[in-house]
Amino acid sequence: xxxxxxxxxxxxxxxxxxxxxxxxxxxxxxxxxxxxxxxxxxxxxxxxxxxxxxxxxxxxxxxxxxxxxxxxxxxxxxxxxxxxxxxxxxxxxxxxxxxxxxxxxxxxxxxxxxxxxxxxxxxxxxxxxxxxxxxxxxxxxxxxxxxxxxxxxxxxxxxxxxxxxxxxxxxxxxxxxxxxxxxxxxxxxxxxxxxxxxxxxxxxxxxxxxxxxxxxxxxxxxxxxxxxxxxxxxxxxxxxxxxxxxxxxxxxxxxxxxxxxxxxxxx
DNA sequence: ATTGCTTCCTGAGCGC
DNA sequence: TGCGCTCAGGAAGCAA
Numbered sequence: 001x002x003x004x005x006x007x008x009x010x011x012x013x014x015x016x017x018x019x020x021x022x023x024x025x026x027x028x029x030x031x032x033x034x035x036x037x038x039x040x041x042x043x044x045x046x047x048x049x050x051x052x053x054x055x056x057x058x059x060x061x062x063x064x065x066x067x068x069x070x071x072x073x074x075x076x077x078x079x080x081x082x083x084x085x086x087x088x089x090x091x092x093x094x095x096x097x098x099x100x101x102x103x104x105x106x107x108x109x110x111x112x113x114x115x116x117x118x119x120x121x122x123x124x125x126x127x128x129x130x131x132x133x134x135x136x137x138x139x140x141x142x143x144x145x146x147x148x149x150x151x152x153x154x155x156x157x158x159x160x161x162x163x164x165x166x167x168x169x170x171x172x173x174x175x176x177x178x179x180x181x182x183x184x185x186x187x188x189x190x191x192x193x194x195x196x197x198x199x200x201x202x203x204x205x206x207x208x209x210x211x212x213x214x215x216x217x218x219x220x221x222x223x224x225x226x227x228x229x230x231x232x233x234x235x236x237x238x239x240x241x242x243x244x245x246x247x248x249x250x251x252x253x254x255x256x257x258x259x260x261x262x263x264x265x266x267x
Numbered sequence: 268a269t270t271g272c273t274t275c276c277t278g279a280g281c282g283c
Numbered sequence: 284t285g286c287g288c289t290c291a292g293g294a295a296g297c298a299a
Contacts, residue, residue, distance in 0.1 A: 001292065056293080074292050075277080090277085109276045111293070152270065161294075169292065218279090218291075254271065256292065272298080281289085 002056060002072040004133070004166030005209035006220050006228065010078060011053045013223040014060075014103075017080050021097040022047045023062070026114075033092040033105065036116035045116070055129045055165030059120075067123055069115045070105070075219040076112030079104050108219060129165040133202050138164065144195045147187040154190065154198075155183035155253055167202070170215055170237045173259050175201050177236040177243075182265045183258050208233070236261060 002010070026042040028034045036042070046064035053059065058078075060068040070078070075090075083102045087094065093105040093114060105114060117123050131137040146163050147154075157163060158172040167175070176183050178201040181194060190198075214220055214228030217238065221227060235243040242248050242261035251258050 003293095071293085073276095073294080107276095108278070109292085111276065150269090156271085159293090255273085257290085270299085272296105274296085275294100277291100279290085281287105283286090 001074045001168055001170065001217065002076065002220050003168035003171050004056065004206055005230065006214035007053055007056050007058060007072065007166070008210050009214045009228065010223055011051055011058055014058070014078065015051045017223060018097065018103065019048050019051060021099060021101070024096040024098045027094040027096070029094070030092040030110065034114045034116065037118060040116060042116070054126050054132070055161055057126065061120070065119050067117045067120050069117065069123060069125065071112055072107070073109070073111035075108040077106040077219070077221045078223060079106060079221070079225050080223045129161055130163040131165065133164050133166060133206055138199065140192070140195050140199050143199055144192065147190055147195060150187040152187055153184050153253070154181055154187055155258060157187050169256050170217065170234070171205060171209065173237040174205055174235060177261060177265060178205065180265050182267055183253060183260050185267065
């Protein structure tokens with residue numbers, strides 16, 4: 001499941017491989033995968049000049065001011081290949097470049113999409129995202145104010161993209177474990193020290209996961225189809241026993257698997 | 268306004 | 284062998 005570190009890894013790798021290439025065409029193998037305004041002719045998109053990230057969105061900008069927002073959801077992959085390489089059973093779209101290479105957009109569960117906009121100003125979807133957890137804006141003041149105003153659990157809060165952009169289920173479980181906070185603790189009951197701890201560990205774990213090219217639990221793959229390595233360093237998600245050797249409890253919260261250690265993460 | 272539940276989808280894993 | 288069931292989960296849309 002691509003979260004911030006996985007998307008960041010993909011963005012960095014895409015940047016080194018396809019910035020400067022001209023988009024020849026986009027072939028949509030499954031309807032509703034590529035969504036654009038006004039019957040846009042995808043042959044007119046132009047040359048890729050930048051690839052950035054906001055939350056879990058990949059932002060591809062072209063010299064003709066077009067912006068492609070790619071969201072991988074749970075099972076989306078972007079794989080860079082020669083243009084005659086075979087596609088997979090779940091390839092939903094193919095972006096061809098003029099130098100006989102391509103990116104295939106592979107997505108088993110079909111929730112991902114590629115949205116094309118005529119300028120960055122039209123991408124309203126990005127305006128609803130909260131701050132980037134690796135930016136200076138993400139600090140104890142920002143977090144303390146938001147947490148105090150909410151009436152939900154810390155786990156629900158951390159997963160909400162309107163407050164912090166980029167966290168998903170795996171990293172939220174890991175962050176709460178590192179902070180020794182139970183997932184059901186209410187946001188407005190957190191102490192100043194606990195808020196500080198959240199900021200510190202969120203940054204720490206995201207940076208470390210990026211260094212290890214993300215977490216490949218199931219479907220996530222890098223642009224060369226290789227796995228990331230951070231799954232080997234998880235301390236509580238998917239574990240029977242935590243890093244300290246205690247039994248890990250697995251519960252469901254809002255339809256999500258929640259792994260936590262009742263011993264380490266006491267009220 | 269805010270919060271939480273349902274829904275979308277396919278494949279893997281399991282019991283029988 | 285194969286059937287039916289459950290689970291994986293981001294976020295839009297809807298309900299309370």
